[in-house]
Each structure stands twice: as C-alpha cells, then as structure tokens.
C-alpha cells in the first residue's frame with residue numbers, strides 16, 4: 203500500500219552514512235511522493251558518466267606522485283553538467299557521485315538550465331605548493347578535455363579550490379582549443395570573464411535563506427545568535443554578511459577548531475587575524491577556543507554547517523540546541539539525524555536550496571560571458587536574490603501543501619522538474 207510520508211518520517215533511514223546511498227534515499231523518498239515509475243528512478247539514481255583519470259605530478263622535491271582525479275556527470279537533461287571541483291583528502295568517487303546528484307536537483311529547483319556534475323581530487327591542498335597545485339589543476343583538465351566544455355560540462359570552485367584554480371583550468375582548456383574559452387569554467391577571476399558577486403555568492407545566498415526563514419517565523423536577523431562551522435569561502439562570506447545584517451555570530455570554526463564569543467564576533471577583525479596568521483583563527487585574542495564538536499552543540503538560534511558532509515549525525519543530534527539549521531555545506535546532516543531533528547520540530551533547510559547562491563551566480567557569470575556583457579554587482583546580487591527567494595517560497599509552499607519536510611519538498615520540486623523534462627524529451631518510454 204502506498205504509505206503517505208509524514209513530516210517526521212518522510213525519509214527512510216538506513217543505518218549507514220555513505221553520501222551516495224543517502225542521496226539515493228532522498229531521491230527514492232521524492233520518487234515515492236511524486237509516484238514516479240521505478241524505471242525512471244533507476245535512470246535518475248545512476249550518473250550518466252563517471253570519469254577517473256590519473257594525474258602524475260612532479261613534486262617540487264623531484265618525487266613523482268600519481269593522484270586520482272574524478273569527474274562525475276550525473277544528469278544533463280536540462281542543460282550542461284554543472285558543479286564544483288573539490289580538493290580535499292576525504293574525496294572519494296562515491297562522495298563525488300553524491301555531490302553530482304545533488305547538483306542536478308539544486309539546478310532544477312532553482313530553475314537554471316543546467317544538469318549536475320562534480321569533480322574532486324583526494325589531496326590536502328595545504329600540503330602542496332602553489333606551483334604543484336597549478337600542475338595538478340592543469341593535468342586534471344588536460345585529462346578531462348574531451349569531457350568538458352561551455353555547453354557540455356562547466357566546473358566551478360568547491361572546497362579547497364578558488365578563482366585561482368579556475369583560471370589555470372580555463373587557461374589549459376583554452377590553450378588546447380587555440381582560443382580563449384571563458385565559458386568552460388565559472389568562479390573565474392574578473393580579469394578573464396569572472397562575475398562580480400561570485401566570490402560572496404554562496405554565503406550571500408545562505409544569508410538570504412536565513413533571513414527569509416526568520417521572516418517566516420515573524421523574526422528579523424537583528425540580534426539572532428548564529429554558530430557557523432567552516433570559515434572558508436562559504437562560511438566566511440555568510441558570517442560577514444549575516445554580521446553586517448545585524449546578527450550575532452557567536453562562534454565559527456575551521457578544520458583545526460573554532461572560536462567563541464558570547465557577545466558576538468567582529469567578523470572583519472577575525473578575517474584580518476586569519477589572513478595574518480596563515481589562515482588560522484585559533485589564538486584569536488577576542489574569543490575563547492572551542493572544538494568543532496562543541497560548536498555544533500552550542501546554545502544558539504541558528505546553526506550553519508558550512509564545511510563537510512556528515513557533521514550532524516545520530517551521535518550528536520540530541521545535543522543540537524539550535525532550532526533552525528541552514529545547510530550551507532553539501533550533506534552536513536545525515537539521514538538519521540535529519541529524522542530526529544524533524545521529530546523534535548527543528549527546521550532544517552536543505553543544501554540544495556540553502557547553498558544554491560553559488561551556482562546561481564555561476565549561471566549569471568556564464569550568461570554574461572555568452573552574451574559578451576558585464577553586469578554591475580548590484581544587478582548580479584539582485585538577480586540571485588530574486589531566484590533564491592522564489593525557490594525558498596516554493597519549497598515552503600510545497601512543504602505545506604504536501605505536509606512534508608522542507609528537505610523532501612525541495613527534492614520533490616527538483617526531482618519532479620527533471621523527471622518531467624525526461625518524459626517530455628522522450629528519453630524515457
């Protein structure tokens with residue numbers, strides 16, 4: 203019998219935390235809600251193409267190392283594969299596959315004409331010099347040259363990569379084509395066709411979602427106590443913009459631990475300290491040191507995980523005190539933890555909505571490039587904000603109409619749009 207999912211048990215919960223299995227469980231839950239045919243779900247559960255390449259790299263000391271570089275292309279029914287490239291020691295093919303699938307639903311939910319992809323290399327970029335990272339980035343793209351392109355697959359930054367790596371990748375692709383191809387990557391430096399607003403975009407999108415969620419509860423950002431795990435591109439930008447908007451950022455953390463100031467951190471000052479201290483925030487004199495585990499369980503109004511997957515699990519979920527969690531990272535809350543948070547009435551706004559500001563501005567960068575136009579930052583921010591708010595309102599509406607969680611509602615909207623397109627294109631009988 204077709205069992206209607208309820209708000210507290212709408213996601214099945216297998217007892218493991220493989221990111222790809224979790225992504226498939228969410229897809230299955232959306233498929234059930236949408237009453238999708240099993241064959242169609244089978245198509246959507248499998249990436250369209252999985253590429254793993256060897257990247258031989260000569261270290262600065264002359265040693266040769268061979269790295270594995272992945273690119274997973276999940277779905278291109280709505281447009282080119284789109285998604286970041288991660289340099290992080292925990293990268294695995296299953297992780298990249300999960301992240302590629304999330305990109306498909308994210309782009310569909312936001313209504314931008316892309317499919318989903320993701321790439322990654324299992325290295326700790328901190329252990330490599332800039333010249334080594336350049337060789338790695340260039341060789342990775344050389345090996346993938348036939349699989350990417352402005353209308354095929356368009357990489358962007360993710361953990362451990364930034365505009366610098368995108369510039370090397372764009373240059374390598376362009377040299378091979380014999381002319382400049384700015385549309386092959388997004389998140390590029392402004393000098394080679396990047397967009398104003400892209401660097402802060404994911405964090406800005408997170409700020410917009412927090413603001414809208416509070417507005418929905420009749421509150422404003424003023425004085426709201428927020429803890430943020432991760433102080434990189436996304437966490438750092440979200441902290442800065444939320445702080446500017448009047449929120450109190452009581453704690454932030456990096457991979458090596460965090461800092462807490464009950465009365466709120468001065469984010470600009472902390473950023474300046476981080477810059478001066480080789481990207482470290484520990485030792486910041488105006489705050490107390492805390493561990494990442496402590497940060498997640500602090501008493502606060504809003505918790506923003508902005509680092510890695512699987513940070514809120516069944517092991518720490520009962521200690522979580524925030525009643526709004528906005529997923530800035532991809533997959534930071536496990537299936538089981540998600541269930542238990544929903545059962546307690548904690549609102550969890552999912553990654554595919556909350557961190558979509560980055561790919562939205564990537565899309566705006568790509569559009570500017572294709573039309574040989576450059577917009578001012580206000581226009582970029584306004585366009586992004588309008589798409590983010592629209593997606594947020596649709597998710598909340600869908601969640602209320604179907605009496606399902608915001609996460610399942612976001613999946614229903616994203617998966618539903620891709621399924622519809624698959625049917626309309628006739629790729630599925």
Ligand SMILES: NC(=O)C1=CN([C@@H]2O[C@H](COP(=O)(O)OP(=O)(O)OC[C@H]3O[C@@H](n4cnc5c(N)ncnc54)[C@H](O)[C@@H]3O)[C@@H](O)[C@H]2O)C=CC1
Nearest residue numbers: 360361362404432433434435436456457509531532557560
């Ligand atoms: N960069 C972008 O535009 C987008 C990124 N995301 C997601 O946001 C998350 C963060 O990405 P970025 O900020 O770009 O990466 P980043 O590399 O700029 O920063 C990552 C931050 O997380 C911290 N971190 C690393 N391991 C940690 C651990 N075990 N515990 C706590 N903190 C840890 C790092 O120290 C750093 O502060 C990822 O899940 C990524 O997929 C999502 C959408 C777009």
Ligand SMILES: O=C(O)CCC(=O)C(=O)O
Nearest residue numbers: 285286358360560561564
């Ligand atoms: O900007 C992009 O194209 C992709 C960003 C990304 O990797 C993500 O949203 O997880």
